[in-house]
Amino acid sequence: MRSERIDDVLVLTLDGPPVNLLGRPMRRALLREIENAASQAGVVGIVLAGSPTFSAGADLAEFDSGDGLAEPTLHLTITGALDALAIPSVAAISGAALGGGLELALACTARVADPGARLGLPETTLGFMPGAGGTQRLPRAIGIEAALDLIVTGRAIDAATALELGLVSEVSADPVAASVALVRSLASSAEPSTRLRDLVLDEPLAEPFIDSARRAAARNPRTSAGVLAALDALRAAATRPFDAGLAYELELFERLAASPPARAARYRFQSERGAGRTPLGATPAVVDSAAVIGAGTMGRGIALALLAAGIPVVLIDTADDRVEAARDALTAELERSVERGRLSTAQKDDQLARFRAEVGIEAAADAALIIEAVFENLDVKRDVFRQLDAIARPDAVLASNTSSLDLDLIAAATATPERVVGMHFFSPANIMRLVEVVDGTRTSEQTLATTIGLVKRLRKLPVVAQVGPGFIGNRIFDQYIRQANLLLRTGAGPERIDRALESWGMAMGPFRVLDLVGNDIPAMARAAAGTSDPAFAVADDLAARGWLGRKTGLGWYSYEGDVPVPNPGLQIEASLPAVDDDELVQRCVLALVREAAAVLDDGIAASAADIDTVLVHGYGFPAERGGPWFFAEATGWDRVVRAMRRWHETTGDEFWALPPSLAERDAA
Numbered sequence: 001m002r003s004e005r006i007d008d009v010l011v012l013t014l015d016g017p018p019v020n021l022l023g024r025p026m027r028r029a030l031l032r033e034i035e036n037a038a039s040q041a042g043v044v045g046i047v048l049a050g051s052p053t054f055s056a057g058a059d060l061a062e063f064d065s066g067d068g069l070a071e072p073t074l075h076l077t078i079t080g081a082l083d084a085l086a087i088p089s090v091a092a093i094s095g096a097a098l099g100g101g102l103e104l105a106l107a108c109t110a111r112v113a114d115p116g117a118r119l120g121l122p123e124t125t126l127g128f129m130p131g132a133g134g135t136q137r138l139p140r141a142i143g144i145e146a147a148l149d150l151i152v153t154g155r156a157i158d159a160a161t162a163l164e165l166g167l168v169s170e171v172s173a174d175p176v177a178a179s180v181a182l183v184r185s186l187a188s189s190a191e192p193s194t195r196l197r198d199l200v201l202d203e204p205l206a207e208p209f210i211d212s213a214r215r216a217a218a219r220n221p222r223t224s225a226g227v228l229a230a231l232d233a234l235r236a237a238a239t240r241p242f243d244a245g246l247a248y249e250l251e252l253f254e255r256l257a258a259s260p261p262a263r264a265a266r267y268r269f270q271s272e273r274g275a276g277r278t279p280l281g282a283t284p285a286v287v288d289s290a291a292v293i294g295a296g297t298m299g300r301g302i303a304l305a306l307l308a309a310g311i312p313v314v315l316i317d318t319a320d321d322r323v324e325a326a327r328d329a330l331t332a333e334l335e336r337s338v339e340r341g342r343l344s345t346a347q348k349d350d351q352l353a354r355f356r357a358e359v360g361i362e363a364a365a366d367a368a369l370i371i372e373a374v375f376e377n378l379d380v381k382r383d384v385f386r387q388l389d390a391i392a393r394p395d396a397v398l399a400s401n402t403s404s405l406d407l408d409l410i411a412a413a414t415a416t417p418e419r420v421v422g423m424h425f426f427s428p429a430n431i432m433r434l435v436e437v438v439d440g441t442r443t444s445e446q447t448l449a450t451t452i453g454l455v456k457r458l459r460k461l462p463v464v465a466q467v468g469p470g471f472i473g474n475r476i477f478d479q480y481i482r483q484a485n486l487l488l489r490t491g492a493g494p495e496r497i498d499r500a501l502e503s504w505g506m507a508m509g510p511f512r513v514l515d516l517v518g519n520d521i522p523a524m525a526r527a528a529a530g531t532s533d534p535a536f537a538v539a540d541d542l543a544a545r546g547w548l549g550r551k552t553g554l555g556w557y558s559y560e561g562d563v564p565v566p567n568p569g570l571q572i573e574a575s576l577p578a579v580d581d582d583e584l585v586q587r588c589v590l591a592l593v594r595e596a597a598a599v600l601d602d603g604i605a606a607s608a609a610d611i612d613t614v615l616v617h618g619y620g621f622p623a624e625r626g627g628p629w630f631f632a633e634a635t636g637w638d639r640v641v642r643a644m645r646r647w648h649e650t651t652g653d654e655f656w657a658l659p660p661s662l663a664e665r666d667a668a
């Protein structure tokens with residue numbers, strides 16, 4: 001915290017890099033300075049600034065440690081001290097004022113923003129709600145309708161929009177100087193300055209408007225508890241005096257912040273920020289052009305993702321008709337985005353201007369990054385990499401989108417394995433955010449850093465995996481699928497198992513997933529691996545009969561009508577005791593946890609948080625449960641381990657033998 005006198009104005013600058021989180025030490029310093037300001041002779045006003053950015057809000061970790069609501073609170077004490085000042089205050093907003101940062105600015109008499117500033121209250125996207133007066137002061141500043149929109153969507157607005165809405169009174173390239181001038185003029189004005197807390201929200205239609213918004217939100221099962229609570233607090237802003245509304249907001253906030261979904265949301269936020277740490281000492285190279293080899297489902301999606309980030313792309317396949325088909329499909333996809341309002345016509349034209357589709361691998365010669373997405377066949381891929389090694393520019397990164405093959409064997413087909421890396425995209429690659437970045441045994445730190453940097457530039461989530469069968473996600477998810485298959489023998493049909501897991505929160509039940517993937521794919525992988533696991537007897541039989549799932553109209557379900565129904569030809573004999581739905585769910589979900597522990601023990605993933613990110617973003621694990629590991633911690637490891645031991649005994653399935661790190665927990 002810096003404090004500086006500019007003649008009769010006191011400028012207080014938050015300086016907690018990188019983003020001025022309002023943790024407890026920062027709040028203590030802030031309160032001290034505000035109180036000092038009140039007692040300094042000759043000070044006519046204060047300017048509150050932040051360097052280099054105003055403030056990104058609360059330190060989320062404090063809501064788990066308990067410090068988030070400890071004195072001095074932003075909610076009442078600090079905003080209250082600003083409200084109580086006899087002199088005016090102006091927030092000079094550079095960079096970002098988000099969450100608690102914007103709430104701090106709202107407690108000042110006025111606000112000035114730099115042209116690049118972003119302002120918003122993103123709390124509802126993090127499982128909770130604005131808590132430091134945001135729901136009470138924002139509607140008083142910009143009206144109920146605009147406030148409701150910003151709070152419910154959690155989106156940030158730019159300075160120009162903030163000016164239009166009246167959230168800031170000025171936009172200036174030098175917000176501190178402009179704030180100093182503004183606070184002086186406020187101080188010298190004959191009128192006493194009004195603060196937002198002094199205003200009465202004079203909108204006769206506010207109450208019915210909020211009520212109808214709340215009813216609509218409550219009807220949607222996907223609406224978060226945070227949004228509903230925020231709407232309740234907004235209603236209080238419209239119907240109660242300021243202090244009563246503020247107290248009500250805090251009550252709702254405290255209850256919500258301690259709830260399991262909010263804890264999971266904070267964990268998710270922090271896990272995702274931690275994913276894809278760049279190796280120390282390596283500087284990512286800028287990727288200014290890319291080639292994608294293989295113009296199938298994945299190649300097209302990857303090309304779209306690159307184009308959307310402004311990177312020129314050449315998409316390559318082996319024959320004219322394939323290249324043409326890909327060009328048509330990609331153009332149609334961009335046109336659909338224009339129709340849906342996601343892209344302007346100019347943006348679409350721009351992307352198409354940067355796109356080429358060609359026959360022959362030589363077209364990749366100039367690309368800074370080459371992503372291979374040809375058939376999932378080791379010989380084919382090795383052949384492609386051998387050719388790429390010869391024609392690619394020497395500094396190019398060579399990436400493979402393999403989902404199951406050994407990256408080291410692919411890299412060994414080149415003379416330069418240090419520039420070979422895995423980029424395991426998920427389908428549809430232009431939509432799904434997760435990318436497993438596979439760090440081969442010989443991949444260099446430079447290559448890894450460049451790849452991670454690129455994934456972030458695509459606005460996706462990079463999670464680094466070491467080489468091993470199935471990397472992180474497929475290896476863990478395969479065990480979940482295996483348990484679901486085993487449970488068929490208890491007499492539970494695919495439909496009941498799917499329904500139980502979907503009600504628990506999985507995006508799609510395991511058998512519906514299998515029908516979507518195609519039952520031939522895992523059956524072929526099992527045959528190729530030469531393993532025979534009786535758990536998959538029924539699944540292999542399905543594949544042998546040609547019941548491949550959606551693509552053949554028959555699989556675990558029958559897809560002939562509009563609604564899938566159980567496949568009438570599927571007879572599964574029950575040979576094990578029946579189990580209830582709760583146990584069905586526990587066995588499948590704890591299979592994820594058991595394998596996650598093994599993946600950590602083997603060093604394939606760097607952290608449990610990374611594993612949770614993969615399962616939530618790639619496999620439909622419910623985000624509000626944080627991820628399998630977070631779920632296990634919330635359940636309690638003793639219960640988790642006890643269940644695994646019990647299943648080991650009762651089913652005789654060696655899978656439930658505890659991996660070393662879980663055995664240690666058991667002994668502890």
Ligand SMILES: NC(=O)c1ccc[n+]([C@@H]2O[C@H](COP(=O)([O-])OP(=O)(O)OC[C@H]3O[C@@H](n4cnc5c(N)ncnc54)[C@H](O)[C@@H]3O)[C@@H](O)[C@H]2O)c1
Binds near residue numbers: 375
């Ligand atoms: N489909 C998915 O959900 C998914 C998800 C993650 C990863 N993957 C992986 O992505 C890769 C591609 O999968 P897909 O589903 O897009 O397959 P696909 O069959 O749709 O497309 C593969 C394309 O590669 C082309 N091709 C084959 N050999 C080539 C060569 N030597 N040079 C240039 N082009 C060649 C084919 O003509 C075809 O157009 C596979 O490794 C797969 O495991 C797929």
